[in-house]
Each structure stands twice: as structure tokens, then as C-alpha cells.
Ligand SMILES: Nc1ncnc2c1ncn2[C@@H]1O[C@H](COP(=O)(O)OP(=O)(O)OP(=O)(O)O)[C@@H](O)[C@H]1O
Ligand SMILES: Nc1ncnc2c1ncn2[C@@H]1O[C@H](COP(=O)(O)OP(=O)(O)OP(=O)(O)O)[C@@H](O)[C@H]1O
Ligand SMILES: [Mg+2]
């Protein structure tokens with residue numbers, strides 16, 4: 001359902017050509033739970049942005065549910081980003097003037113949903129920060145901001161969750177709770193989950209681990225000890 | 227040299243009173259290397275902001291080198307923040323319109339130092355990202371931005387380094403390199419280092435581990451297996 005064929009992403013900075021992704025071939029099926037690992041700067045966030053339709057390849061093709069993303073209309077793209085994909089950003093990207101609750105409620109308001117406050121509150125409860133619902137991001141700890149980002153990504157029950165280092169600022173216990181939540185969504189609701197992580201024990205909550213180095217995939221293995 | 231006596235920090239949000247720090251007593255001597263751990267929201271960043279003179283207690287006293295910080299003049303405070311303390315922020319706080327090199331050079335320009343470009347470049351080399359010196363923050367990976375923040379904190383050779391989760395977005399190998407660098411500065415140059423971390427193996431690079439829960443210190447122990 002997620003298919004990258006010979007995907008390359010390059011940037012030009014002054015005289016240097018940077019290859020953030022270098023000829024990447026990758027397939028992820030519906031209902032899989034996959035970890036993406038690799039050194040800092042190896043292309044993981046770039047991959048996630050392309051998979052999440054937030055960025056486009058310089059070369060190669062990205063297909064989602066058998067449709068080439070470059071051939072989709074702007075409306076179809078907005079629909080995918082808004083409804084089907086829940087994105088947890090590495091740097092949270094919360095709106096600074098809105099409270100935690102309002103940040104999580106916003107995606108629901110955009111498509112005229114009912115019951116928006118109750119659903120946003122339920123998402124905050126799932127990540128354990130409902131008691132901070134009236135705080136703005138600057139009034140929250142780093143890990144609390146991270147969890148608002150997670151709640152926001154989950155609130156529309158997306159069919160794909162892309163989590164870019166969702167536990168980086170969380171203590172082990174809270175990190176385990178988040179991974180258990182993602183695992184539950186994957187197993188019970190068949191949601192496809194991709195998690196970028198630097199930690200082996202977080203990677204082991206997944207079925208498969210893909211490892212990047214310098215923009216290329218260097219290994220792609222099932223997680224054995226289950 | 228760092229001494230908190232009965233320090234409390236509270237916030238009022240609507241009807242709730244939040245106790246971010248609750249009667250904290252803590253002493254850190256010159257040349258110590260200390261880890262601070264605890265669940266998300268337990269007060270670690272609040273502690274660091276007070277120790278770094280970026281915030282003030284609601285109650286209690288914070289003394290730095292035997293001088294009560296509340297009695298220092300604005301000039302003396304600016305001097306401490308600018309020269310003596312290198313702060314590595316949990317959310318990097320880089321200037322978005324400046325390159326990595328310019329972000330690291332900025333503290334040196336403020337006090338009329340010589341050789342600013344060379345010194346900034348050397349700091350970037352120490353954290354392994356000199357090849358990204360001309361990138362702006364939005365053109366860097368999460369871990370690369372984190373390392374620019376680390377280089378900036380070290381460039382003025384401060385006597386105290388406060389690192390709030392310096393390896394949160396780094397793969398283990400790069401994280402180990404950063405901790406080895408901090409350890410080297412501590413052992414060779416007698417720099418006092420305080421590291422907030424969620425990871426046990428990072429904490430073990432330190433001499434002592436202080437653990438917070440709900441704004442209070444619940445344990446304070448030496449690191450035994452060295
Ligand atoms: N400006 C503020 N207004 C209200 N509450 C605040 C403010 N800043 C922090 N808090 C609250 O104080 C508590 C401690 O925050 P702090 O940032 O010190 O936690 P932390 O231990 O660093 O957490 P993390 O590991 O998630 O970074 C949190 O519960 C947070 O919600
Ligand atoms: N807009 C840009 N312009 C130039 N180079 C970029 C840009 N965005 C990313 N890069 C470069 O592309 C490479 C891959 O970046 P990416 O953010 O995908 O890494 P990452 O694997 O997510 O790293 P981390 O673990 O540190 O978050 C990095 O070396 C980075 O410097
Ligand atoms: Mg990244």
C-alpha cells in the first residue's frame with residue numbers, strides 16, 4: 001500500500017549536492033508495524049515526509065494504495081494528509097497560541113466533525129495528559145508537548161500513522177505506554193504504523209526493522225524475539 | 227557551587243496551582259558530573275532553567291558560587307548566562323534565519339572575541355557536523371539541529387554546562403560521542419556538568435544520578451559501576 005520505487009531526494013546548498021535519500025525501494029503493506037532506524041542525518045525524516053505526502057521525491061515514484069502520488073490532485077492530497085495519515089512530527093509543530101486541547105481539536109474542526117471537544121479530550125487521555133488540556137505549548141514540558149502531537153495525530157482515527165521519534169523526549173515508562181498504544185491500534189484496528197526511532201527497545205515493538213545509512217536502506221529484517 | 231535551598235516553583239493556570247518544583251534542596255560542587263532523571267513533567271527542565279539563571283524560584287533560594295542569584299544585578303546575571311554557563315536546550319532554540327555556523331558564532335560576537343569563525347567551526351567539528359555549517363536549521367535533520375545547540379553551548383568554554391536531554395534525537399553511536407565529549411570536558415577542564423536524560427546508559431556517564439518525581443527529589447545516588 002506504501003510503495004517507493006527508486007526514490008531519490010536531493011538538495012542543493014551552495015556548491016554541495018546533498019543526497020538525503022538515494023535510490024530507495026520500499027514496500028509496506030496494510031496493517032504492518034514497521035520501525036525505521038539509522039544514524040542522525042541518514043534520511044529517516046525525509047522518508048517520512050515523502051510517505052506522508054508532505055514532500056515530493058526529486059526522482060522515482062511514490063505510490064499510496066496503488067496510485068502514484070504525483071498524479072493526485074491537490075484536493076485528493078489534502079484529503080489524504082487530513083484524513084488517512086496521522087503524522088507525529090519530530091519537532092511537535094504545535095500552534096503556540098492554542099491550548100493542548102485546541103491543538104488536538106483543530107483537525108476535527110476542519111472537516112466539520114461532531115463532538116470535537118469530547119473526542120479531543122479522549123485523545124489527550126489516551127496519552128496521559130488530560131490534566132494539562134488548558135496549557136499552551138510553552139506551559140508544557142518537552143514530553144508533554146510531544147504527547148499533544150501524538151494525540152493530535154490519532155484524533156481522526158487515521159488508517160496510517162507515521163511517528164517520527166515519538167518517544168525521544170519521554171521517560172521509559174511513558175515511552176512504553178505510547179508504544180503499547182500504537183501496537184494496540186495496529187493489532188485491533190489494522191492501522192499501518194511506521195515508527196522512526198533511535199532506540200532498540202522501541203524498535204522491538206514493531207514487526208519489522210528497516211535501517212538507513214546515508215540515504216539508503218542497508219537492512220530490512222523481521223523482529224525475531226516476540 | 228550550585229546550591230538550591232527549599233526551592234519551589236509554581237504556576238497558576240486558571241483555577242489550578244501547578245507545583246513544578248516542590249521544596250527542592252540540592253548541592254552540586256565544582257567539577258561534578260551529575261545526571262538528572264525522572265518522568266515526563268517531573269520538573270527537570272524547570273530545575274535547569276533556574277540553575278541556568280533563565281528563571282527564578284517562586285520561593286526558596288538559589289545560590290551560585292556562594293552568591294544568592296536574586297541579589298545579583300542585571301549585568302552580573304547577563305554575564306553569568308553569557309560566559310559561565312553553556313545551556314543545551316531541550317528544544318534547541320536555534321535562530322531560524324542563521325546558518326549552523328552563524329548560530330554557533332553568535333555568542334562569541336556578543337563579547338567581541340577574536341577568531342570567531344575559526345572557534346565556531348572547531349565547535350561544529352567536535353560534534354561532527356562541520357560539513358553542514360552552511361545549512362539553516364530547517365535544512366538540518368533533528369539530530370543535526372541538536373548538535374548545533376550543543377556546539378553553541380560549548381563554544382565559549384563555560385565553567386558550567388547544563389544539558390537538557392542532549393541526546394534525545396541522536397542514534398546511540400552519536401549519543402555516546404556527545405557524552406564522551408562532555409566527560410572529557412569534565413575530567414580535563416574541571417567543567418561542572420549537569421545532564422538531564424531519560425536513558426540509563428546516558429546517565430551512567432555521570433558520577434551521580436538525581437531522580438525527580440512530581441517536582442521533588444526522590445533519590446540522589448553515586449553511579450557505582452565504573
Ligand atoms: N509556564 C508554565 N505554566 C504552567 N505549567 C508549567 C509551565 N512550565 C512547565 N509547567 C508544568 O510544570 C511541570 C514540570 O515541567 P518541566 O518542563 O520541568 O518537566 P520535565 O521534567 O522537563 O519533563 P520532560 O521530561 O517531559 O521534558 C509540568 O507538569 C508542566 O506542565
Ligand atoms: N532542506 C534541506 N536542505 C538541505 N539539506 C537537507 C534539508 N533537509 C534535510 N537535509 C539533509 O538531508 C539529510 C537527511 O536528513 P533527515 O532529516 O532525513 O535525517 P534523519 O535521519 O531524520 O536524522 P535525525 O535522526 O537526526 O532526525 C541530512 O544530512 C540533512 O542535513
Ligand atoms: Mg529526523
Ligand SMILES: [Mg+2]
Pocket residue numbers: 141142143270271272316390
Ligand atoms: Mg524537560
